[in-house]
Amino acid sequence: MGMGRERVLVLVKALPHVGDRHGETVCCAGITEQLHWRRQFPIRFRELDDDKFRRWDWIEYDWRKPELSDQRLESRRVQEGTIRVVGHLKSRAERVKLLNQIIVNSVEEAASKNQTLALIRPINVKFSWRKKSQINIDKEKYAYAQAVSQLSFFGGERDALEPCPYEFHFDYFSADGKPHKHKCGDWETAATFFNWRNLYGEESTLERMLHVFGEELPEKGMAFAMGTHSQYPDSWLLVGVIRLDETPQMNLSL
Numbered sequence: 001m002g003m004g005r006e007r008v009l010v011l012v013k014a015l016p017h018v019g020d021r022h023g024e025t026v027c028c029a030g031i032t033e034q035l036h037w038r039r040q041f042p043i044r045f046r047e048l049d050d051d052k053f054r055r056w057d058w059i060e061y062d063w064r065k066p067e068l069s070d071q072r073l074e075s076r077r078v079q080e081g082t083i084r085v086v087g088h089l090k091s092r093a094e095r096v097k098l099l100n101q102i103i104v105n106s107v108e109e110a111a112s113k114n115q116t117l118a119l120i121r122p123i124n125v126k127f128s129w130r131k132k133s134q135i136n137i138d139k140e141k142y143a144y145a146q147a148v149s150q151l152s153f154f155g156g157e158r159d160a161l162e163p164c165p166y167e168f169h170f171d172y173f174s175a176d177g178k179p180h181k182h183k184c185g186d187w188e189t190a191a192t193f194f195n196w197r198n199l200y201g202e203e204s205t206l207e208r209m210l211h212v213f214g215e216e217l218p219e220k221g222m223a224f225a226m227g228t229h230s231q232y233p234d235s236w237l238l239v240g241v242i243r244l245d246e247t248p249q250m251n252l253s254l
Contacts, residue, residue, distance in 0.1 A: 002064060002065040003062070004062070004063060005060060005063070005082075006060065006063065006076070007032065007058055007059070007060045007086065008031065008032055008038045008058070008059055008060075008061075009032075009033075009056065009057075009058050009098070010028060010029075010053055010054065010057050010059060011029060011055060011056075011099075011242060012027075012028055012029040012055075013028050013055065013187045013188060013240075014027045014028070014029075014185050014186065014187060014239045014240075015164075015185050015186070015187045016144075016161060016187065018144060018146065019042075023044065024044065024046065024147035025041065025043055025044055025045070026043045026044075026187065027040070027042075027043070027239070028043055029227060029239065029240070030059075031099075035098075037117040038074055039072065039074045039075045039076060039116075040061065040063075040076055040078045041077065043083075044080070047158075048083065053083070054088075056088055057085050057089075058086050058088065058089065059083055059084065059085055060082075061082045061083045061084070062079040062082040063076035063078055063079060064079065069230065070230045072116040072230065072233075073114065073116065074115070075116075075230075092245055096244060096245055099119060099223065103121060103223070104118050104119065105120070105174060105176050106174040106175065106176040106178065107174075107236045108176070109176075116233070117225070117227045117228075118236075119223050119224070119225055119226070119242075120174055120223065121175065121222070121224075121244075122170065122173070122174065122180075122218070122223075123172060123173040124172060124173050125172045125213075125214060126170070126171040126214060127168070127170055127209070127210055128168075128169045128170075128210075129167065129168050129169065129209070130166065130167045130169065131165060131166055132163070132165055132166060132167060137163050141162075141163055144161040147160070162194070164190040164194070166193065166206075167183055167184075168183070168184040168189055168209075168213075169182065169183055169184065170182050170184060170213075170224070172224075182237070184238050185238055185239045186225075186238070186239060186240050188240075188241070189213070189241050192209065193205060193209065196208055196209070213241070217241075217243055220245055220246070221243065221244050221245040221246035222241065222243055222244060223244040224240065224242070225239050225242060226238060226239065
């Protein structure tokens with residue numbers, strides 16, 4: 001089928017990207033009620049107004065097959081104006097029950113199933129950050145400003161996004177025993193930095209993030225959403241950091 005309408009549970013909102021054709025967009029991803037992965041783009045997220053969605057929201061939208069430049073089976077080109085939030089998965093127990101069904105041991109396992117999106121549980125997680133160069137920050141500022149300028153030309157009013165001054169990184173092992181290093185492309189992780197910086201200041205925020213992402217979440221349970229690059233199918237990116245509690249073990253003692 002080249003088009004349709006579907007319902008998806010949102011799991012991923014990647015960092016905003018500025019492109020020549022669509023301006024500022026966000027690539028999102030989630031799963032259908034039948035546990036099939038779906039990738040939604042290009043989402044001009046800050047223009048959604050009443051239909052902005054969060055992680056764990058169920059959304060519905062009309063879609064059509066992407067152009068030949070993106071042959072990933074899970075990809076859907078979302079029709080603007082058709083997105084509707086139709087529910088929210090609030091229960092953590094239900095989240096675990098649902099997503100444990102799609103956990104794979106590694107991205108290699110996912111690739112063997114012809115998947116370009118995958119959910120894994122990282123092991124021995126180490127969280128770190130790296131200050132961006134001023135040159136890179138200035139490039140991002142310029143791109144975001146250009147995107148807002150283009151929007152204003154067509155009658156929209158938005159403040160330009162502020163680039164996150166840090167890159168966040170995870171070192172970890174996958175369940176197959178292989179080590180990995182990935183830069184985090186999850187928008188919610190960057191949003192956490194900005195929200196906490198307003199409350200606690202920059203130095204304290206980085207310390208809190210080190211504790212939460214390097215200790216608390218790995219102890220309680222976390223998952224990484226991974227996705228391939230459209231132009232480099234063998235390159236996997238870390239696009240979502242998800243709290244996903246470990247399933248409690250039943251007490252079998254008599």
